[in-house]
Amino acid sequence: MPKPIIEVKELTKQYGDFLAVDHVSFSLQAGEIFAFLGPNGAGKSTTIKMLTTLVTPTSGEIIIAGSNVITEQNSARSAFGIVFQDPSLDDELTAYENLELHAVLYHIDRSERTERIEALMKLVELWDRRDHLVKTFSGGMKRRLEIARGLLHHPKVLFLDEPTSGLDAQTRNLLWQYVQRLNEDENMTIFLTTHYIEEAELVADRIAIIDHGKIIATGTPADLIKQTKTEHLEAAYLSLTGKNLRDEDVSASEAQRMRGRSRRNR
Amino acid sequence: MEIYYLWLRQIKRYSRSRSRIIGAVGQPLLFLLALGYGIGSLYKRAGGGNYIDFLVPGIIIQTVLFGAIFWGINVIWDKQFGFLKETLVAPVSRLRILTGSALGGTTTTVVQASLVFFLSFFLGFRPYEWALVPVALIVVVAFAFALTCFGAGLAAVVNDFQGFQAINQFIIFPLFFLSSALFPISNYPEALRIIASLNPVSYAVDAVRTLLTNQTYFGLAKDLTVVGVTAAVLLAFGVYAFNHIES
Numbered sequence: 001m002p003k004p005i006i007e008v009k010e011l012t013k014q015y016g017d018f019l020a021v022d023h024v025s026f027s028l029q030a031g032e033i034f035a036f037l038g039p040n041g042a043g044k045s046t047t048i049k050m051l052t053t054l055v056t057p058t059s060g061e062i063i064i065a066g067s068n069v070i071t072e073q074n075s076a077r078s079a080f081g082i083v084f085q086d087p088s089l090d091d092e093l094t095a096y097e098n099l100e101l102h103a104v105l106y107h108i109d110r111s112e113r114t115e116r117i118e119a120l121m122k123l124v125e126l127w128d129r130r131d132h133l134v135k136t137f138s139g140g141m142k143r144r145l146e147i148a149r150g151l152l153h154h155p156k157v158l159f160l161d162e163p164t165s166g167l168d169a170q171t172r173n174l175l176w177q178y179v180q181r182l183n184e185d186e187n188m189t190i191f192l193t194t195h196y197i198e199e200a201e202l203v204a205d206r207i208a209i210i211d212h213g214k215i216i217a218t219g220t221p222a223d224l225i226k227q228t229k230t231e232h233l234e235a236a237y238l239s240l241t242g243k244n245l246r247d248e249d250v251s252a253s254e255a256q257r258m259r260g261r262s263r264r265n266r
Numbered sequence: 267m268e269i270y271y272l273w274l275r276q277i278k279r280y281s282r283s284r285s286r287i288i289g290a291v292g293q294p295l296l297f298l299l300a301l302g303y304g305i306g307s308l309y310k311r312a313g314g315g316n317y318i319d320f321l322v323p324g325i326i327i328q329t330v331l332f333g334a335i336f337w338g339i340n341v342i343w344d345k346q347f348g349f350l351k352e353t354l355v356a357p358v359s360r361l362r363i364l365t366g367s368a369l370g371g372t373t374t375t376v377v378q379a380s381l382v383f384f385l386s387f388f389l390g391f392r393p394y395e396w397a398l399v400p401v402a403l404i405v406v407v408a409f410a411f412a413l414t415c416f417g418a419g420l421a422a423v424v425n426d427f428q429g430f431q432a433i434n435q436f437i438i439f440p441l442f443f444l445s446s447a448l449f450p451i452s453n454y455p456e457a458l459r460i461i462a463s464l465n466p467v468s469y470a471v472d473a474v475r476t477l478l479t480n481q482t483y484f485g486l487a488k489d490l491t492v493v494g495v496t497a498a499v500l501l502a503f504g505v506y507a508f509n510h511i512e513s
């Protein structure tokens with residue numbers, strides 16, 4: 001088997017006495033679509049933040065496209081693109097200016113820059129709106145622009161953190177079409193997190209189910225159904241993660257902040 | 267290249283928001299008018315000379331102090347509304363991100379201070395020696411850069427607008443009022459004089475005042491030394507704190 005494009009070993013993040021991610025290991029082959037599926041607060045976002053250099057792991061190792069994410073941050077950063085869960089565009093700039101700044105930050109040559117921006121803005125059907133301020137865009141338009149931005153520097157891996165939350169059905173459908181096209185045409189590896197079972201089943205080659213900071217099962221949707229002797233993926237998921245409601249609907253870092261606050265108030 | 271575009275981003279954002287420009291210059295102008303006219307005649311009668319000459323350097327530093335620290339709110343804004351993440355995952359060092367952004371903040375702050383400087387001409391202010399104006403400008407630019415970096419670092423540590431406001435109310439305002447910006451230190455009561463003499467803002471004001479009006483309290487050499495050391499400390503804090511942002 002060829003060398004994996006993403007290799008994660010014993011990845012752990014601890015906030016105080018709270019284990020957000022607990023010795024997680026997995027690997028992805030180039031060209032795979034891999035979904036991290038789990039309830040709110042399971043550790044999906046913390047994991048993706050560690051993979052994308054936003055949060056430093058407590059321990060463990062991450063290799064992306066041959067670069068160690070912890071020690072060779074900049075070469076790892078050039079290798080991936082990311083679409084964040086929450087918008088991360090500059091509202092006061094135009095759509096074009098947002099992409100231009102991204103191109104500069106990722107050292108794309110001036111000669112290639114304009115061409116590449118045009119091509120991607122046409123892909124997400126925003127070229128006509130290029131000179132409009134982003135603050136005039138709808139949620140769906142912003143997400144499309146973020147996808148264009150994430151792809152600008154030819155990443156080998158694309159991270160999508162809850163990419164469809166808050167989008168209408170049309171935009172969701174379009175988004176998955178782009179993702180599948182990119183995956184097929186450019187053999188791009190896609191890592192996505194979601195708590196929508198049907199989306200994971202629809203697009204992912206392989207799914208890892210994560211809960212309480214641990215991966216509790218990995219496999220193709222069919223594998224997971226077989227493993228749990230259930231009828232469909234949703235039943236498999238519920239049999240693995242239990243039917244209890246989760247109160248952990250805040251992100252791990254937010255939870256940590258609130259714990260700190262309540263400790264101080266005591 | 268990255269630094270230039272990050273600078274440009276700040277300039278674009280600034281020039282697109284007219285209310286910010288008016289707000290940033292409005293407050294110092296209000297001080298200048300209210301104090302300049304209100305206290306000016308008393309000051310003259312008490313034998314202090316021309317109060318406007320005394321006051322303008324203080325108001326210039328006020329513009330820089332509040333402008334630069336306030337600029338830190340942009341960083342909180344970027345953090346709150348996500349744009350910061352885009353820069354933090356880019357293959358660019360944090361030092362460059364901070365430098366480019368802080369240079370943008372420095373530019374806007376210095377533009378505001380210059381506006382105040384020129385508008386004070388309407389109140390009769392004139393620098394005593396034009397050749398020294400560029401030197402004063404260098405002091406103002408250096409001070410503004412150190413303060414914007416500090417403001418960005420502060421924004422990295424503080425997580426919300428309220429916290430930032432509190433720091434502003436309890437640290438920056440007292441630093442300004444308990445300095446030599448508005449009144450001559452020599453007339454202060456003993457306790458206040460000691461406080462003002464320990465306050466680095468006094469030295470920044472005194473440096474600009476010496477260069478623009480030839481009135482000095484501490485002497486230019488001492489002024490520049492204290493401003494230099496303060497700027498170095500502010501810069502070091504800003505760089506350290508910004509380097510340790512986690513989102």
